[in-house]
Amino acid sequence: MSLFPYYLQQGLRSLRRTPVLTGLMVLSIAMGIGASMTTLTVMHLLSGDPLPGRSQHIYYPQVDALSTEKARRNPPDMLDYTSAMDLWRAKRADRQTIVNDSQIKLHSPETGKPALMTTMLSAHADFFPMFAVPFAFGGPWTAEDDEKRARVAVISSDLNQKLFGGKNSVGRSLRIRDADVRIVGVLGPWRPSPQFHTLAGGSFSQGDTASFYSKPEEVMVPFQTGLEINDGNFSQFTCNSLPPVPGHLQNTDCVWLQLWVELDSAAKVADYRRFITDYTVQQKALGRMPFPENARLLSLMQWLDYNRVVPRDVRLQSWLALAFLLICLFNTVGLLLAKFLRRSGEIGVRRALGASKRSIFAQCLIEAGLIGLAGGTLGLALTLLGLWAIRSQPLEYADLVHLDLPMFAATFVLALVASIIAGLFPASRASRIAPAMQLKTL
Secondary structure, three states: OOOHHHHHHHHHHHHHHOHHHHHHHHHHHHHHHHHHHHHHHHHHHHOOOOOOOOHHHEEEEEOOOOOOOOOOOOOOOOEOHHHHHHHHHOOOOOEEEEEEEEEEEEEOOOOOOOOEEEEEEEEOOOHHHHOOOOEEEEOOOOHHHHHHOOOEEEEOHHHHHHHHOOOOOOOOEEEEOOEEEEEEEEEOOOOOOOOHHHOOOHHHHOOOHHHHHOOOOOEEEEHHHHHHHOOOOOOOOEEOOOOOOOOOOOOOOEEOEEEEEEOOOHHHHHHHHHHHHHHHHHHHHOOOOOOOOOOEEEEHHHHHHHHOOOOHHHHHHHHHHHHHHHHHHHHHHHHHHHHHHHOHHHHHHHHHOOOOHHHHHHHHHHHHHHHHHHHHHHHHHHHHHHHHHHHOOOOOOHHHOOOOHHHHHHHHHHHHHHHHHHHHHHHHHHHOOOHHHHHHHO
């Protein structure tokens, strides 16, 4: 370790002697790091845990009320109204909420601003503590409000800014379609990534999963209140047959609702799975669910994996960027090998004067590490430039893309590791140079 300052000094001196070759190696590493870290940062953000510290307690039950003659490969992504209400009324979880989002038209009579079309979430009071939803003003409605179908609402910080200039709007009113509701809470900044609570259909549709990263609903109301306010305007997810009246989905064979439950222990998870199994067997006896075995309970992270929430183009770009990094590493290997072999005479003399193979190898690796640090610094700038370019694109998740501390550190770690790996073979070749052969040529 005492020779490290000497090796460092020699490495810096060697790099300064060949500025063009050094610049090419730094640029090669930087371009590979910039491309790979840009795509890996996007992957990291899009595939992260939307509820850190809580996701292990959140579960998504599924049952099959659609299959008739043949069981589906997987149960439907959503629940029909009867199944959702049966499971919710059983109160077998620590917390639970049914959720549904739908398009609405709203305005605030007090502001005089024009009406706007937006999305409303119908949910139960447990929604907020289950998902650790922050509040800027006021708070959530209560379980009693759920039972009374109270005309109350919680609005997002964005909607509060649009309608009320970001001020405390608790107690003010909104008109949603033909109903007046009173605001009881205003959310703080809340942007789960992905928007897991209404996530469904990714593994079936294989469509544009970027919608999973859009902003959350702008207004939230008690579940039954939402059904009353927006009756006739709900979208069915899948149906065995079209409902008699489009948009009126209660008591139909359509799946359109989601149920989330919180279970804080492994024993409760096992008990809830048994409960679902017993429920489907009971429903089979009633002639409603012919395939009770087609039911399951997934954790939040399993649900995200099942829906393949990371857009396919991001996955492809990540693989292409890593391939580009490998090409850059091969280029760096060639340049380092050429650089070290050009110093064969110098290395031969040092070996003749008593320098060991190990010391030559160590110095060459330190020189490669210096190139990696320089490449990492330039690569960081290229990464920031790449992320800025992504934020400029019309993508649902564009505003989420930023370089956080773990990925900042990973940039330099990856650059250093990549450069050292690239330097292993050239350093090994340089350390095996025979001093006798080199001394003959001097």
